[in-house]
Amino acid sequence: MSDTDKAQSRNEVAQEKFGKDFEELSSMEKIQVGGTLGGRSRGDQQGGDHQAHLDNVAQEKFGKPFSELDSMQRIQVGGTVGGQSGGQYTGTGGDS
Template sequence: MSDDKQQQTRDEVAQEKFGKKFEELDPMERIQVGGTIGGRSRGDAEGGDHKEHLNMVAQEKFGKNFDDLEPMQRIQVGGTVGGQAGGLYTGTGGDQ
């Protein structure tokens, strides 16, 4: 992906998630934007609906949809989804 296209994608996701440009985000928000972009890329490559997968894992772990989670919970869900995509993790196990 070209640098211009990558920056455009970052800005689009940052606007969608936080209503700001990527450069205006704090470090934790930037991580979330990166995770969203990576997850969408994996979802597109696998022919799946990434948002649906995030919601499924969020429900398993926290009993809520992804959009209703706190930032740290979103990071945990993103890590679980990323691990599943990489074949490193096969179940959520829940966070009790």
């Protein structure tokens, strides 16, 4: 992946999670973007569909698709996805 592709990916995730460009994020927000990108890379390597996984968790936690969540809800979904071992969807146990 080229440096331009990496920057574009960071900006896309920053927009998804926080509604702003990567360079506008705080240090902690940048770390979360990095974690999201790392999780997506692992999911891609394992043949997973990251967006479908996000939608599944968002539906379970909030009753709507990931694209309709506000930024705090997206962070919660990202934390749930990131915390699942091996990137496999195992459910959230109904935590909201």
